Amino acid sequence: xxxxxxxxxxxxxxxxxxxxxxxxxxxxxxxxxxxxxxxxxxxxxxxxxxxxxxxxxxxxxxxxxxxxxxxxxxxxxxxxxxxxxxxxxxxxxxxxxxxxxxxxxxxxxxxxxxxxxxxxxxxxxx
Numbered sequence: 001x002x003x004x005x006x007x008x009x010x011x012x013x014x015x016x017x018x019x020x021x022x023x024x025x026x027x028x029x030x031x032x033x034x035x036x037x038x039x040x041x042x043x044x045x046x047x048x049x050x051x052x053x054x055x056x057x058x059x060x061x062x063x064x065x066x067x068x069x070x071x072x073x074x075x076x077x078x079x080x081x082x083x084x085x086x087x088x089x090x091x092x093x094x095x096x097x098x099x100x101x102x103x104x105x106x107x108x109x110x111x112x113x114x115x116x117x118x119x120x121x122x123x124x125x126x
Contacts, residue, residue, distance in 0.1 A: 006036045056084055062103075065118040069111055071104070078103055 008016070016028065051057035061067060062077035082099060085091040091099070110118055 004032065006032055006039065008032070008035050056081065065110075065121040068107055068118045069115070071107060071111075074107065075100065075104065 059077040059080040062074040062081070067074065078100065082091060082096050086093050086096065
């Protein structure tokens, strides 16, 4: 993105126009480049803090109805989530096999009976 396309805001634009006579082109360029670099740094920091950076959030995709038919990948994801939950003492290790079995049965039932409904699931509308 070019420095001239950085939106520095209405008030800042007016302030730049007001002091334009006292500021060199180089200073204006440096200011806009600084604004661009600041915005890039903020966005990079936000992306580092998002939930998708964490393995738990990525593996919770097994709950997405649109991905229901990908049973092998969903089972792997569910196992990962269960492993974390066992480590955190949120799920008993003795319950893991039963949870996996119930999930497989439930997913198979949904795939057999309501495949179109889940494949066409729209998270914006539903």
